[in-house]
Every structure is written in C-alpha cells, then in structure tokens.
Amino acid sequence: xxxxxxxxxxxxxxxxxxxxxxxxxxxxxxxxxxxxxxxxxxxxxxxxxxxxxxxxxxxxxxxxxxxxxxxxxxxxxxxxxxxxxxxxxxxxxxxxxxxxxxxxxxxxxxxxxxxxxxxxxxxxxxxxxxxxxxxxxxxxxxxxxxxxxxxxxxxxxxxxxxxxxxxxxxxxxxxxxxxxxxxxxxxxxxxxxxxxxxxxxxxxxxxxxxxxxxxxxxxxxxxxxxxxxxxxxxxxxxxxxxxxxxxxxxxxxxxxxxxxxxxxxxxxxxxxxxxxxxxxxxxxxxxxxxxxxxxxxxxxxxxxxxxxxxxxxxxxxxxxx
Ligand SMILES: Nc1ncnc2c1ncn2[C@@H]1O[C@H](COP(=O)(O)OP(=O)(O)OP(=O)(O)O)[C@@H](O)[C@H]1O
Numbered sequence: 001x002x003x004x005x006x007x008x009x010x011x012x013x014x015x016x017x018x019x020x021x022x023x024x025x026x027x028x029x030x031x032x033x034x035x036x037x038x039x040x041x042x043x044x045x046x047x048x049x050x051x052x053x054x055x056x057x058x059x060x061x062x063x064x065x066x067x068x069x070x071x072x073x074x075x076x077x078x079x080x081x082x083x084x085x086x087x088x089x090x091x092x093x094x095x096x097x098x099x100x101x102x103x104x105x106x107x108x109x110x111x112x113x114x115x116x117x118x119x120x121x122x123x124x125x126x127x128x129x130x131x132x133x134x135x136x137x138x139x140x141x142x143x144x145x146x147x148x149x150x151x152x153x154x155x156x157x158x159x160x161x162x163x164x165x166x167x168x169x170x171x172x173x174x175x176x177x178x179x180x181x182x183x184x185x186x187x188x189x190x191x192x193x194x195x196x197x198x199x200x201x202x203x204x205x206x207x208x209x210x211x212x213x214x215x216x217x218x219x220x221x222x223x224x225x226x227x228x229x230x231x232x233x234x235x236x237x238x239x240x241x242x243x244x245x246x247x248x249x250x251x252x253x254x255x256x257x258x259x260x261x262x263x264x265x266x267x268x269x270x271x272x273x274x275x276x277x278x279x280x281x282x283x284x285x286x287x288x289x290x291x292x293x294x295x296x297x298x299x300x301x302x303x304x305x306x307x308x309x310x311x312x313x314x315x316x317x318x319x320x321x
Contacts (some may be wrong), residue, residue, distance in 0.1 A: 071147030075154045078113050096122050116155035127155040129222045200224045
C-alpha cells in the first residue's frame with residue numbers, strides 16, 4: 001500500500017510510489033486522514049523567537065531517495081507579508097481562494113500568497129493535494145511552490161509571483177480553441193506534427209477549463225493532473241498522428257467507420273473523427289460526472305506523479321550512462 005507522507009517540520013518520511021493494485025477502494029482515502037499532521041507554522045513560531053530566521057522544510061522522500069521540500073510559514077508571517085491581506089495586494093481569485101502579492105521579510109522575496117477560502121468549495125484535502133502536486137511536478141508552465149502555511153484553520157500556499165499573469169487569456173484562447181488547425185500550429189514544435197490531434201485538442205480543452213471566468217467552475221489541480229495523465233497514457237500510434245492523417249487525407253477519403261472500428265490501428269485519437277467526437281464538454285463531462293471518485297483520482301494522480309519521476313530518473317540515468 002502506498003503510504004501517504006506525514007508532514008513534519010523536521011522529519012523526512014517515505015513516500016512509496018503505489019504499486020499496481022494499490023489503488024483499491026477500501027484502502028482509500030489516502031489524503032484526508034493525515035491532513036491533521038501537517039506541520040503548522042505556528043509550532044515553529046512558538047518555538048523560535050527569531051521569526052523566519054531558519055527555513056524549515058516539509059520533506060517528502062520517495063522510495064528511491066528523491067527528496068522534495070517546501071517551507072512552512074506562520075499565518076503571522078504571511079499576514080505581515082501581505083500587509084494583512086490588504087486589498088491593494090489582491091492579485092486575483094481562483095477556485096481555491098484569494099491570491100495576494102506579498103513580501104517575505106525573512107528573504108526579501110516577492111511572492112504570491114493563496115489563501116484557502118474557508119467557506120469555499122475546496123478544503124483540506126485539496127490544499128494538501130495542491131501542496132503535493134506543486135512539490136512533485138516541476139515545469140516551466142507550472143507555478144513554483146515555495147511553501148505553505150497550515151496554522152490553526154488557516155491554509156495558505158506561497159508561490160512564486162508571476163509578473164504578467166494574463167487575466168485576458170480566455171478571450172485570446174477562445175478563437176484558437178475553436179479552430180483545430182490553428183491549434184495544431186501551436187503544438188510543441190519539437191513534436192514536428194507527430195501528435196495525436198484529438199489528444200492535443202483535449203489537452204487544450206483542459207487548459208481552457210482552467211482559465212474559465214468563473215473560479216468555481218475551474219477544475220482542481222488533481223483533476224487536471226488526472227485528465228492530462230489520462231490523455232498522456234493513451235498509446236501513441238504514428239499512423240493516427242496528425243502528420244500521417246494529413247498524408248492520408250491527401251490520398252483521398254477513407255471509410256470513417258472502418259477507421260473507428262479497426263482494432264489494429266487503435267484509432268481513438270484519429271484525426272478523422274476529431275470534428276465529430278471532440279468537444280470541450282466531453283472532457284468537462286469526464287471531470288464533472290456525478291460518479292467522479294475524487295479519492296481514486298487523487299490516488300491515480302499521485303501514482304502518475306511517482307511514475308513520472310521514475311521515468312525522469314531512468315532518462316537521467318540513461319543520459320548519465
Ligand atoms: N503566482 C501568481 N502570480 C501572480 N498572480 C497570480 C498567481 N497565482 C494566481 N494569481 C492570480 O490569482 C488568480 C487566481 O489564480 P488561481 O491559481 O488561484 O486560480 P485557479 O486557476 O482557479 O486555481 P486554484 O483552483 O488552484 O485556485 C489568477 O487569475 C491571477 O490573477
């Protein structure tokens with residue numbers, strides 16, 4: 001059974017990547033029961049007179065020795081950093097809660113402080129998942145987690161502030177999203193047209209959901225990871241990539257039904273069925289369907305994180321050898 005890490009200011013705990021068969025209903029939930037063991041910044045504050053003088057870390061260590069860390073902050077530190085969450089420091093509001101710009105006295109860093117809305121839709125569990133996800137996943141397109149505060153009933157995330165956080169993204173994204181041809185031009189140039197068109201479209205659908213005007217309608221980070229891992233785990237078939245589909249398109253029309261039903265080409269992602277089958281609402285449906293089992297999705301997302309790191313390690317090792 002994959003063990004969910006305890007959070008302790010000094011301790012390093014083992015995070016065993018779940019193994020096949022680990023994600024069983026009866027063994028869930030993995031997240032909620034341990035949230036109470038989050039190291040609270042206030043413990044640190046009480047035990048130390050020099051506020052913020054020493055960095056403490058939430059440390060997670062996986063089975064193969066990779067340690068990831070995040071600092072803990074007291075609520076007092078973050079209140080001071082944001083001038084008591086003054087409206088002038090307000091950056092925006094998301095599904096999680098309000099986001100403020102702050103100045104950390106201890107390091108002089110300018111940060112974004114996300115305060116969990118206690119009356120909001122997201123709770124302790126989502127907070128913990130967000131801490132974990134942002135600690136585990138590092139990518140230029142993902143915000144960088146500096147630390148968190150779990151002080152009393154306060155839950156806050158401290159992340160790197162992004163200067164040009166573009167609030168007008170959605171209107172700009174809409175025309176691109178509605179035009180699959182334009183969309184494919186935006187795909188990673190390194191892929192050189194070798195991507196499944198439908199997968200690409202759905203990935204953008206997920207991105208589009210994340211920038212919806214109404215904060216409460218945006219998916220949780222665990223949902224995003226789940227949806228993307230679902231897409232990423234679809235087998236890549238070069239015969240159904242957009243590149244090849246373009247070639248085939250130029251060779252004349254094909255029987256779409258046959259494409260769909262041919263078990264050999266596994267054409268779930270075939271460009272021929274793009275226009276008919278793909279829609280943002282389809283992905284939205286996956287994320288919002290009533291029987292959506294959040295515990296399972298979170299477990300799967302964690303497993304995906306572990307697998308991803310394993311792949312990274314293998315690649316690094318290959319490059320080293
Ligand atoms: N790192 C940051 N730097 C600058 N502004 C930010 C940052 N993070 C969030 N914001 C501002 O806060 C708003 C809400 O962002 P947030 O990430 O909380 O929303 P979200 O996509 O609904 O995600 P979540 O569900 O995690 O809240 C953004 O539109 C932006 O204006």
